[in-house]
Amino acid sequence: MANKYSKQIEDTIEKNKQKYIDHLLKLVSIDTHDIGHGIEGGLEGNGQEYLIQVFEEMHADEIQKDPLTEEAIVKCNELYNEGNIGHNYENRFNVYATINGKSKKSILFNGHIDHMPADNLEHWKIDPLKPEVIGDKITGLGVADMKAGLMAGIMASMVLQDAGIEFPVTVKYATVCDEEGGGNGSLCAAMNGVKADAVVVCEPTNYELIVAHMGWVFFQVEVSGIAVHSGLKLAGVNAIEKAGILMEAIDRLEHKWLLKYKHPLLPPPSSNVGVIYGGEAGSTIPDYCCFKTCVHYLPNLMSREQVIKEYTDAIYERCQGDSWLKEHMPKITTYQQGNPFEMELDHPFVGAFKNAYTDALGKEVKLVGSPAGCDSRTWHNIVKCPTVQYGPGSLEQCHAVNEFVTVDQYLDAIKIYANLIIEWANEE
Template identity: 55%
Template sequence: MEISEKLRKLLEEKREEYLKPLMELVAIDTQDLGHGIAGGREKEGQEYFARLLQEIGADEIERDPMTEEAIQRCLKEYEEGNPGHNYEDRYNVYATFKGADTEKTLMFNGHMDTMPPGDLSKWDNPPHKPTIIDGKLYGLGSTDMKSGLLGGAMAVKLLKQAGIELPCNVKITSVCDEEGGGNGSMQAIMSGQKADAVVVCECSNRELIAAHMGFVFFKVEVEGKSNHSGEKWAGVSAIEKILKIIRALEELEHEWLLRYKHPLLPAPNLNIGTIHGGTAGSTVAGECYFETCIHYLPVIMSYQKIYDAFTETVEAVAKSDPWLREHMPKITMYQCGGAFEQETTDPFVSAFQKAYSRVEGHEAKIVGSPGGCDSRLWKNIAGAKVLQYGPGKLAQCHAVNEYVPVEDYFQAILVYANLILTYGKTQ
């Protein structure tokens, strides 16, 4: 019997054994609090996962406490980092399974934290009560991303149960605070975690993600002069001044749309996500601010290019306006993450396609993702070959009644197990 069919048959026989850990992990509350700034509840989930890795037979298991020092160092050296988060009782878990070729390492990376559930009244079932209906496992974190995180560990377990030796080292990294901007993987990288190739096990709709967009968040604050609207001419509306800036930024976005193209990704965009100003309809707004997120393309665009273009556009508007020239807008960049692209001609991509074909009977569609994730960190900072692949769809991330199709979870386990074999034997 071919190895891939042997693995499929074994997994089918032990479905409940492999599904149980996912149900149990989804039942544990591991949410980020305030995007990690107020802390996180990953500890119980990390302890559960560490016990599971030990049961599977990990040769090494390490708990790595999150530290502000590591994030500050990452920010200084690589322009990646979200400082000022609460790290009490928050730590990463790393496991190493040694293979025949100890000089080669394949990593499966995932995050333990989830977003908060939001309004509980909108959930059909409690978010931490895993429920299977019509082949879908409902529960907070089922897609984002406990099924993917477990998938890598379960792939190792499947190979071991099948009596198949690992051809190379396999490392599993379960990180904290990804929803806070990726600090957990930054901590791992700053602590020396590395691999030749990394699978970021975020959901991918059974497609292979080889690129994602970068992102930069800005806040722009404008001061006006407040007074009664009956004498509007005596005041200065901060809202109207903000609108001048927004119109100029829309022109900047239009320029990007015409100039920058990518074969796997949509055009860059600038989204005005919030705007706040004024106190009453009868009062000229004395202050106003807006928040925006810019998504940009890898290689042909960069964080510095975005930062410079944004600030120069805002400042140009201010310098052309008599009031703003004397009351310059305050610009704050408060979160960012780089773009990511993996060369599709790399042997790692070929090994992945071979593994995927053994499970699905055809190669995976290679796509890009508009949303950023930790792929950028393992590629741009750690220098690994990186692909994103995992169970579920992006539409289920951060969604009420989040679910993952159970078959997606099992399919990912099989793909990961075959990848260990194909990549481990790649020269």
């Protein structure tokens, strides 16, 4: 049975939907992209200032700027093996807002305001920073990943205000930077004491509720050789060919993991070679080759330390079977990482979300896992908050040309979030 406010929420969204869409269009029009995966910086500042204006218009009881700092990330890395060190934080700050409710019981909506820069501009139908509603789609850079989710969470509170519904619980917001660089924004929030009784990470989930995601580690492997003219090939050592031998070794490790580890909600662990470079000309034996990989691994069944050890062991053991590599071991480093996440399915917050979804859409939500990691791990693993992941859009639209969410996905997310605020108050 739907809660007593669900029809009022639905009617209010229908009446004011253009206002809620316009807020999203405005946010998407502001360039907030990361530079070099956040290592070189980010342009989130203007977008955060706009959200402060929105919170001020909503008469939020508390609004706070929180600059990202290297100190917080170093501490997080030491304590939790999380955080990506060495990023540029100039004019990069989180924004936290609180709207007090009848109860001190709280719910927090989390989203990242940064997005990847636009690629393949010639294939975009529109200027990526001039978002448009085209048919049933809201198209623009960063709209799926994840400005629609971030704004939908904020608009859920605006809906309650527009409907004249008293907030039954305290609603909090953490809009963060540098997620695309590995999640440093939410990690800073965690280290600075931001918390709530429950958290929704508003990443796109395509009408499904994500309750688990995989962990990841990025590796860089550098291989040396001896450069000579290609006509003297036997006098040289081809670093690209030696790198290929090592790629075969990690493929065998991936196959071993595939047979050993199973998870009911997630795909098997995997390793992907995403970048390879080396050599200068077809007529020269290359004396250097570097390849970069990403490993995704499973929660509770595998650990970051285990993955790093087994990965490096597989490479070094293969080197023992090659006379050159045995004496010239490759250099292996990691440069980004994030732990996996898995929510307890019997927690009351999961039940509250299920009820809110049914209140809003009249059907049951499907619980799934995600191969892509996100900030859910931070709120669940470090802050120790019950956490779920739900938002408008789909993973396929993240970082895509002509990125979009449908109008219905966006408005339905607002409806679900508003009902969730009510249901969380009702959940014992």
